[in-house]
Amino acid sequence: MTQALENKPLETNNLAGAVETSDRVASHLHPEGSTNVDDHPVPTGREEVWRFTPLKRLRGLHTDAPFGPGALDVDIAAAEGVTVREVAAGDPVIGSSGYLPADRITARAWQAAGGATVIDIADEAVVEGATVITHTGTGSDVAGAGHVIIRAGKFAKATVVLRFAGSATVADVVEIIAGDGAQLTVVSVQDWADDAVHHSAQHASVGRDAEVRHIAVSFGGLVRLSASVDYAAPGGSAELLGVYFADAGQHLEHRLFVDHNQPKTRSNVSYKGALQGKGAHTVWIGDVLIRKVAEGIETYEENRNLLLTDGAQADSVPNLEIETGEIEGAGHASTTGRFDDQQLFYLRSRGIPEDEARRLVVHAFFAEIIRRIGVPEVEDQLLAAVEAELAAHLKSITTTTES
Structure with a gap:
């Protein structure tokens, strides 16, 4: 029999007992967080963490743009065994992941939300199917x-999907808490209209021997998504996967921070992106901090980008900060390039037309990550979205050739 988690922070994820506040700010790339908006200066674009972001296109999210109701329609389809509830500002579950806003936009969103939606998976619950939270932009001027707070109890197993679509200007916070031995998958799909602006901070706290898989999928609009992970106890494992497809004029920015603050923890980061059209811009920042206490850890991160046309730009910056040599392994890789001519030649030599060969190459490029989600319905929907992007790309090539 399952029961809802108590309305309190999970004991296994009380980071205050695991990592001293002064130790949590050892990385110069990640200053001490605060929910107080005034503690975060207005970014100018000269700061390292903002230098790639087109601030003028944020519609004032980083300054004083007003927040208000009606910008999003929210629908929640909870799987059996999952409890959904709303809590008001000041409830102790808010912030129970140990996360504090690291920038002004996130602090503003934290305050403006006025509470949180809590998704609870009880201890030892094995949830079939996915809980889906759909956010649809209404085109509102505000x-x-x-x-959103997602909590998986001890030895629980579940999948939660966050969907964003439509036209909107949005800033949000997602806290993910995996209790000891839990297996939790969180998929965040940003399938926005071209005029949407979305700033999202998503943080996961991983319990003892727990496994967290976080998948970010971004198509359309201007997206700046920061995904971070730390560990509440030894033995935890985190996998951060992502795919993105940027069209002309779109800006898709993903910032990853894995804080190995416990020994014998593991992380694996793999993001893949494709770009097409003039002004298409993607940014991937992968930061991994291995603290002095984090002996016996293993980590690897990679980012691969495929440029489909001229005029697109992909920035990729992997970073490793290592404070101890007693580790199992640490590495990173980053590549940006065009189609593999040998792959295209191989396919065309077997009678496959060039446009179909290009489609197959890009499809395989993304499918390797999408098929690791583990929810067939979600995988099929995402692959369909990739196919739609590819169809638009191939149509543009045909139009250009004919003209």
């Missing part, structure tokens, strides 16, 4: 703010 910005929307949101706060």
Whole structure:
């Protein structure tokens, strides 16, 4: 029999007892967080963490753009065994992941949300199917703010999907808490209209011997998504996967931070992106901090980008900060390039037309990550979205050739 988690932070994820506050700010790339908006200066674009972001296109999210109701329609389809509830500001479950906003936009969203939606998976619950939270932009003139907290109890197993679509200006916070031995998958799909602006901070706290898989999928609009992970106890494992497809004029920015603050923890980061059209811009920042206490850890991160046309730009910056040599392994890789001519030649030599050969290459490029989600319905929907992007790309090539 399952029961809802108590309305309190999970004991296994009380980071205050695991890592001192002064130790949590050892990385110069990640300053001490605060929920107080005034503690975060207005970014100018000269700061390292903002230098790639087109601030003028954020519609004032980083300054004083008003938040208000009506920007999003939210629908929640909870799987059997999952409890959904709303909590008001000040409830102790808010912030129970140990996360604090690291930038002004996130602090503004934290305050403007005025509470949070809590998704609870009870101890030892094995949830079939996915819980899906759909956010649909209404085209409102005011910005929307949101706060979602996903908590998996000890030895629980579940999948939660966050969907964003439509036209909106949004800033939100997602806290993910995996209790000891839990297996939790969180998929965040940003399938926005071209005029949407979305700033999202998503943080996961991984319990003892727990496994967290976080998958980010971004198509359309201007997206700046920061995904971070730390560990509440030894033995935890985190896998951060991502795919993105940027069209002309779109900006898709993904910032990853894995904080190995416990020994014998593991992380694996793999993001893949494709770009097409003039002004298409993607940014991937992968930061991994291995603290002095984190002996016996293993980590690897990679980012691969495929440029489909001229005029697109992909920035990729992997970083490793290592404070101890007593580790199992640490590495990173980053590549950006065009189609593999040998792959195309191989396919065309077997009678496959060039446009179909290009489609197959890109499809395989993304499918390797999408098929690791583990929810067939979600995988099929995402692959269909990739196919739609590819169809638009091939159509543009045909039009250009004919003209």
